[in-house]
Amino acid sequence: MSDYKLLIDGELTDAASGETFPSTNPATGEKIADVPKAGKDDAVRAIEAARRAFDDGPWRSMSGAERGATLRAIVQVIDDNAAELAELEARDGGGTIRKAQLADVAGGRNAFEWFAQLAETQPDRIDLEGSPFPVSENYVLFEPYGVCTGVIPWNFPFIMACWKIAPALAAGNTSVLKPASYTSLTALRLAQLVTEADILPPGVLNVLSGPGGTVGEELAANPMVDKTAFTGSTEVGRRIMQLASGTIKAVTLELGGKSANIVLDDADLDQAAAAVLWGTFMHGGQVCESGTRALVQRSIYDDFVNLLADRAGKISLGDQLDMETDLGPLVDRSQVETVERYVALGREEVGEPIVGGSRPDALADGLDAQAFYRPTIFADVDNSAKIAQEEIFGPVLCVIPFDDDDQAVAIANDSIYGLAGGVQSGNLERAQDVAARMRTGTVWINDYHLIDPKRPFGGYKESGIGRELGTQGFDAYRQVKHIHVNPETSGRDNHFHYAMLSGNI
Numbered sequence: 133m134s135d136y137k138l139l140i141d142g143e144l145t146d147a148a149s150g151e152t153f154p155s156t157n158p159a160t161g162e163k164i165a166d167v168p169k170a171g172k173d174d175a176v177r178a179i180e181a182a183r184r185a186f187d188d189g190p191w192r193s194m195s196g197a198e199r200g201a202t203l204r205a206i207v208q209v210i211d212d213n214a215a216e217l218a219e220l221e222a223r224d225g226g227g228t229i230r231k232a233q234l235a236d237v238a239g240g241r242n243a244f245e246w247f248a249q250l251a252e253t254q255p256d257r258i259d260l261e262g263s264p265f266p267v268s269e270n271y272v273l274f275e276p277y278g279v280c281t282g283v284i285p286w287n288f289p290f291i292m293a294c295w296k297i298a299p300a301l302a303a304g305n306t307s308v309l310k311p312a313s314y315t316s317l318t319a320l321r322l323a324q325l326v327t328e329a330d331i332l333p334p335g336v337l338n339v340l341s342g343p344g345g346t347v348g349e350e351l352a353a354n355p356m357v358d359k360t361a362f363t364g365s366t367e368v369g370r371r372i373m374q375l376a377s378g379t380i381k382a383v384t385l386e387l388g389g390k391s392a393n394i395v396l397d398d399a400d401l402d403q404a405a406a407a408v409l410w411g412t413f414m415h416g417g418q419v420c421e422s423g424t425r426a427l428v429q430r431s432i433y434d435d436f437v438n439l440l441a442d443r444a445g446k447i448s449l450g451d452q453l454d455m456e457t458d459l460g461p462l463v464d465r466s467q468v469e470t471v472e473r474y475v476a477l478g479r480e481e482v483g484e485p486i487v488g489g490s491r492p493d494a495l496a497d498g499l500d501a502q503a504f505y506r507p508t509i510f511a512d513v514d515n516s517a518k519i520a521q522e523e524i525f526g527p528v529l530c531v532i533p534f535d536d537d538d539q540a541v542a543i544a545n546d547s548i549y550g551l552a553g554g555v556q557s558g559n560l561e562r563a564q565d566v567a568a569r570m571r572t573g574t575v576w577i578n579d580y581h582l583i584d585p586k587r588p589f590g591g592y593k594e595s596g597i598g599r600e601l602g603t604q605g606f607d608a609y610r611q612v613k614h615i616h617v618n619p620e621t622s623g624r625d626n627h628f629h630y631a632m633l634s635g636n637i
């Protein structure tokens with residue numbers, strides 16, 4: 133028996149196989165829960181339930197106002213259980229409780245609120261004026277796609293779940309979601325809370341914990357699915373796209389990044405150092421948009437690098453449930469090992485890091501220091517180095533010097549990724565000129581990481597396809613139908629276009 137349940141067709145249930153897998157607190161290695169390990173048959177059942185709920189159920193024909201009210205009921209459930217969800221999120225994934233409260237749970241509930249507002253206010257019909265054809269009336273209908281699946285990563289499990297579920301439901305779709313195996317708990321708990329509060333018709337929302345290779349692949353490939361939205365690595369994103377191509381499903385892909393945070397010579401160095409450190413080390417660098425390449429103008433380079441090194445050494449590692457902790461463990465030992473491999477590569481490519489470069493020696497009693505990694509900075513990195521090109525997804529910053537704005541833009545754009553970036557400068561005109569030339573989906577000027585459901589988010593190049601959030605992230609869940617009406621129900625005299633084929637038809 134597992135401690136958490138799958139949600140399929142309105143029922144909280146174990147996996148058909150009865151199999152489970154453990155979820156642990158990475159800081160201590162302690163098992164938190166047994167989680168149901170769904171298989172392909174569970175995935176198919178969930179998709180079939182979502183299909184029925186879409187085709188036959190009341191959900192798609194509800195008004196936007198009714199769907200908005202339903203989403204607001206989910207906001208209420210999140211608010212009522214916010215403290216529990218935040219603690220579960222921090223315990224399961226290793227992120228700090230501060231992040232869990234301020235970013236994860238707050239961000240997830242804000243996403244539901246935003247998409248509730250869009251369901252209530254966005255028109256589902258627009259009349260088109262000025263038809264070039266005689267006597268026709270034209271309008272566009274916005275309709276839900278149908279069954280939308282979502283597969284999400286382990287770094288922001290609660291927010292990612294909300295970003296997939298809320299826009300899909302707001303637009304009238306039904307949803308099947310698979311969280312990542314390291315961090316399934318808050319998505320399963322949300323499903324349980326929503327089910328117990330009897331908020332949604334059966335089958336409208338389904339949540340399955342289980343392996344990507346079986347459950348995830350089914351969600352991307354099954355012909356009954358109309359749209360699939362994936363957040364995760366570029367490598368798996370490529371696979372999702374292939375699988376979805378079988379039935380030409382709509383896809384949204386939010387993938388990896390190696391974002392540049394550009395520090396111009398007119399920046400306030402204190403503020404810029406804060407933006408670079410926060411931009412890189414928040415959540416141990418396990419963030420897709422992390423500014424893991426700091427491009428620093430040569431005239432301020434030495435002073436700025438000293439400032440970074442000094443401040444980075446003060447970031448505290450510890451129990452993620454302690455409000456004083458800056459950084460918790462990485463999500464899993466395997467992630468620490470990945471970081472270690474990249475740091476070893478960095479030593480070969482660049483030399484000794486100026487800060488960090490190892491796991492901490494020891495931490496407070498009960499904490500497994502081997503699960504943590506110290507904030508690490510490599511200076512004087514060439515942008516062609518592998519540590520500057522590949523996504524490490526850990527607390528590793530590459531500092532790269534540049535001479536002028538053109539060179540900064542060229543280095544920033546010299547990446548297969550294009551998710552985000554930053555410009556730190558005292559001159560807003562200059563900063564905006566640089567930002568406009570960066571080939572990325574988001575640029576923060578004199579800031580970093582500030583994501584709000586009202587603003588679109590997504591990547592250029594191999595960082596993805598499409599946008600989440602904003603009004604764009606709502607429209608990404610709506611099909612567009614043009615209807616052309618000839619109000620003359622008989623007689624062909626005015627139908628000059630038939631004459632293009634033949635005067636006789």
Ligand code: NAD
Nearest residue numbers: 284285286311312344348349364365368386387388389420
């Ligand atoms: P991952 O790609 O390994 O896994 C993501 C999800 O895909 C998990 O749920 C996993 O079980 C599933 N999966 C794995 N193989 C699959 C397959 N063959 N078919 C279908 N599903 C499969 O990524 P991760 O390690 O969980 O997360 C880290 C990655 O996510 C990083 O690359 C990071 O940049 C990216 N990310 C991107 C964004 C964004 O918005 N662009 C946000 C967060 C994380």
